[in-house]
Amino acid sequence: MQYRLALSLLPVRTCYPRDYPTITLADARSKRDDAKKLLVNGVDPSAFKQESKQAHIEEVKNTFQQIVLEWHSMKVKKWSAGYASDILEAFNKDVFPFIGQRPVADIKPLELLNVLKKMEDRGATEKAKKVRQRCGEVFRYAIVTGRAEYNPAPDLTSAMQGHESTHYPFLTTEELPAFFKALAGYSGSELMVLAARLLIITGLRTGELRGALWSEIDTKKALWEISAERMKMRRPHIIPLSTQALAIIEQIRAMTGQFPLLFPGRNDPSKTMSEASINQVFKRIGYTGRVTGHGFRHTMSTVLHEQGYNTAWIETQLAHVDKNAIRGTYNHAQYLDGRREMLQWYADYMDSLEKGFNVKQGTFNRRG
Numbered sequence: 001m002q003y004r005l006a007l008s009l010l011p012v013r014t015c016y017p018r019d020y021p022t023i024t025l026a027d028a029r030s031k032r033d034d035a036k037k038l039l040v041n042g043v044d045p046s047a048f049k050q051e052s053k054q055a056h057i058e059e060v061k062n063t064f065q066q067i068v069l070e071w072h073s074m075k076v077k078k079w080s081a082g083y084a085s086d087i088l089e090a091f092n093k094d095v096f097p098f099i100g101q102r103p104v105a106d107i108k109p110l111e112l113l114n115v116l117k118k119m120e121d122r123g124a125t126e127k128a129k130k131v132r133q134r135c136g137e138v139f140r141y142a143i144v145t146g147r148a149e150y151n152p153a154p155d156l157t158s159a160m161q162g163h164e165s166t167h168y169p170f171l172t173t174e175e176l177p178a179f180f181k182a183l184a185g186y187s188g189s190e191l192m193v194l195a196a197r198l199l200i201i202t203g204l205r206t207g208e209l210r211g212a213l214w215s216e217i218d219t220k221k222a223l224w225e226i227s228a229e230r231m232k233m234r235r236p237h238i239i240p241l242s243t244q245a246l247a248i249i250e251q252i253r254a255m256t257g258q259f260p261l262l263f264p265g266r267n268d269p270s271k272t273m274s275e276a277s278i279n280q281v282f283k284r285i286g287y288t289g290r291v292t293g294h295g296f297r298h299t300m301s302t303v304l305h306e307q308g309y310n311t312a313w314i315e316t317q318l319a320h321v322d323k324n325a326i327r328g329t330y331n332h333a334q335y336l337d338g339r340r341e342m343l344q345w346y347a348d349y350m351d352s353l354e355k356g357f358n359v360k361q362g363t364f365n366r367r368g
Contacts, residue, residue, distance in 0.1 A: 062147045064107060064138070065091075065100035071141045080230045082211035086275055090131055094119055104142045109152035113159055120161050132156055170295030173303060173353060180354035182285040191255055192273075192281045195263055198248050199278060199293055201347045202239055203300045203318050206279075206293035210272040212262040214253075219246055222340075237319045240340035242347035303349065304342060313338045 068091050076084045091100075098115045099107055112135060119128035136153030143151060171179055186193055199209050208226060217224050224239040231237050241249070252262050265271040278293045297318055304314045313335050 062104055062142075063101050064104045065096050067104045067142050067147060068095075068100075068138050071138050074141075080207070080211070082207050082230065082272060085272070086207065087134060089275075090127065090134070094127075094131060095135070104139070105148045105150075107152065109155055112152050113156050116156065116160060125161050128160060132160065168292050168294040168298060169290055170298040170302075171291050172299075175290075176299075176350070176353045177356070179285075179287065179291070180350075182287070183281075184354075186281060186285050188281065188284060191252065191263065192277055194248050194252050195273075196278050196281055196293070198245060198252075200296045200300075201242060201245055201343070201350055203297050203343075204239070205297070205319075206275070208237075208319075209293075210263055210275070210277070213260055214257065214262060215260070217241075217249060219249065222246060231319060235319070238336065239317070240336060240343055242344045244347040244351065245343075300346065304346060307345075309342050310335075310338060313342055317343065 072084070072088055072091075079087070095115055098118075099111055102111070112132075116128045116132055119125075119131065132153050136151055139148055139151035139153055142148035183193060183196065195209060198204075199206065202209075202224075208230060211230055212224075212226075216226055219241075222241040224241055226237045226239070228236045249262075256262055256264055259269045261269070261272060263273040263277075265273055282288070282291055282293075301314055301318060305311065316335050317339050
């Protein structure tokens with residue numbers, strides 16, 4: 001079809017259908033009529049076609065998945081490697097298959113809610129809550145970068161099961177003997193049992209344990225030094241190792257000492273074991289909903305406070321943030337000897353609960 005825009009000095013143009021010459025006559029006439037309608041409104045069909053093509057390209061660039069990857073690459077330098085990997089894994093597994101290719105600006109609250117409900121339906125309510133929060137950050141990023149105008153994530157809070165504060169289940173000292181008996185009888189992965197035992201007597205977060213590197217551990221000094229990049233609070237952490245922890249580490253070394261990671265992934269040794277690995281052990285020994293890896297941090301805190309240990313030692317061991325950064329740096333070195341003594345007592349106490357003998361409470365100065 002040949003045309004010239006009204007009041008235009010441009011030469012006559014020829015517009016061909018993209019699928020010419022295979023297009024049918026009826027379809028060609030239909031496209032000609034569409035072009036004429038554009039001309040009536042003063043729109044150049046060729047320019048309209050190019051603009052539509054460019055709009056499609058921009059739409060593909062602005063899919064939810066592309067925005068997430070862009071946001072993630074911007075944030076990753078502020079996160080530990082394990083934390084960054086966990087976030088991307090959650091999007092890959094639970095979000096991208098459903099709304100990853102949708103234009104971010106077109107995603108409605110119900111669409112996002114349906115994605116989150118799939119997680120809740122399989123019992124992952126805490127994960128659904130975290131994914132909703134991360135989706136909210138992605139939408140805010142899309143808004144400030146001009147790719148979206150609305151953030152549907154905050155409005156979903158009241159529609160989700162896990163909108164109330166979630167407390168990690170934990171065991172009391174009265175419940176620990178039966179737990180240790182069940183753990184000892186577990187017939188699955190020995191490496192996962194050792195991971196659970198190490199978690200219990202060090203007070204580490206599960207993510208920090210999963211990413212453990214052999215290069216961080218000095219068995220001669222009985223110290224485990226984790227860099228700031230691997231810690232949730234982005235501050236380096238030193239863990240004094242009890243004799244029990246050292247023994248567990250040597251058992252692990254016999255299994256995975258040839259890899260950089262203490263707990264490499266089953267299918268890819270360059271990656272950490274899965275996020276659910278330790279909690280799966282607790283599930284298989286009958287403790288579903290009764291304890292989680294994080295819950296043992298609560299148990300440690302409770303027991304040590306009850307024994308009168310210095311609160312600052314306990315908080316430092318659990319790597320909780322000290323609001324006074326200068327004091328925090330000072331404590332990092334000041335409390336090392338005290339924490340070593342404290343963790344040895346705690347490991348002995350855990351042994352006593354498992355084996356049924358008493359541990360002397362001690363006469364040392366726990367106030368520091």
